[in-house]
Amino acid sequence: MARIVFDLDGTLIDSAPDIHVIANQVLADEGAEPITLAQARDFIGNGAAVFVARMRAARGIGDHRQDHMLAQFTRRYDTATELTRPYPGVVAALERLIAAGHKLGICTNKPIRPTRIVLQATGLAGYFDVVYGGDSLPVHKPDPRPLDTALADLGEGPEIYVGDSEVDAETAQRALVPFILFTEGYRKTAPALIPHTAAFSNYDDLFGLINMLETEAA
Ligand SMILES: O=C(O)COP(=O)(O)O
Numbered sequence: 001m002a003r004i005v006f007d008l009d010g011t012l013i014d015s016a017p018d019i020h021v022i023a024n025q026v027l028a029d030e031g032a033e034p035i036t037l038a039q040a041r042d043f044i045g046n047g048a049a050v051f052v053a054r055m056r057a058a059r060g061i062g063d064h065r066q067d068h069m070l071a072q073f074t075r076r077y078d079t080a081t082e083l084t085r086p087y088p089g090v091v092a093a094l095e096r097l098i099a100a101g102h103k104l105g106i107c108t109n110k111p112i113r114p115t116r117i118v119l120q121a122t123g124l125a126g127y128f129d130v131v132y133g134g135d136s137l138p139v140h141k142p143d144p145r146p147l148d149t150a151l152a153d154l155g156e157g158p159e160i161y162v163g164d165s166e167v168d169a170e171t172a173q174r175a176l177v178p179f180i181l182f183t184e185g186y187r188k189t190a191p192a193l194i195p196h197t198a199a200f201s202n203y204d205d206l207f208g209l210i211n212m213l214e215t216e217a218a
């Protein structure tokens with residue numbers, strides 16, 4: 001049985017619509033124009049501080065507003081769950097993996113508090129034995145340590161990381177862990193340019209893919 005760690009935003013849940021809303025509330029407080037949903041999606045992946053820095057840059061707002069805007073963004077983040085949904089087939093795939101005896105975890109750059117809240121709100125919390133957020137350790141992805149730690153917490157067995165982005169691919173590479181790319185999330189480049197062991201676009205295919213990788217590794 002494998003230890004399977006998942007990324008969160010753009011992998012298990014489509015959270016960009018909620019993040020878009022709070023981003024524009026923070027920008028409105030600054031007297032700035034809103035960003036688009038596509039921009040919000042593009043800015044996700046390196047954690048909240050980088051998200052805020054990217055949205056500031058998009059609206060020409062200087063560094064001196066970073067700390068204030070990050071604090072406002074963080075304050076709103078806990079309640080940003082209304083529009084967020086698991087991708088189609090996620091729940092069934094997680095049920096199947098657990099029924100087959102796999103151990104599941106999460107390694108995301110989203111801060112741990114909104115991570116836990118959105119996992120509860122979407123009904124996914126119960127599927128994961130370990131959850132690491134972007135501020136759970138002093139370092140975050142693409143540093144391999146959060147992924148390494150999550151895998152170590154899950155015990156024994158083959159390792160797999162499932163994610164949607166360039167950051168996830170780099171993290172897996174640095175941790176020497178096979179990487180499965182979900183192609184329908186928030187990646188910025190073509191799947192062919194993102195190093196991966198396997199890729200999928202439909203959660204109905206994930207169980208078979210993991211079985212195949214386990215058989216190949218055995
Ligand atoms: O950038 C974030 O805050 C979270 O993104 P991730 O769940 O894809 O790591």
Ligand SMILES: [Mg+2]
Pocket residue numbers: 007008009010011045163164165185186
């Ligand atoms: Mg992601």
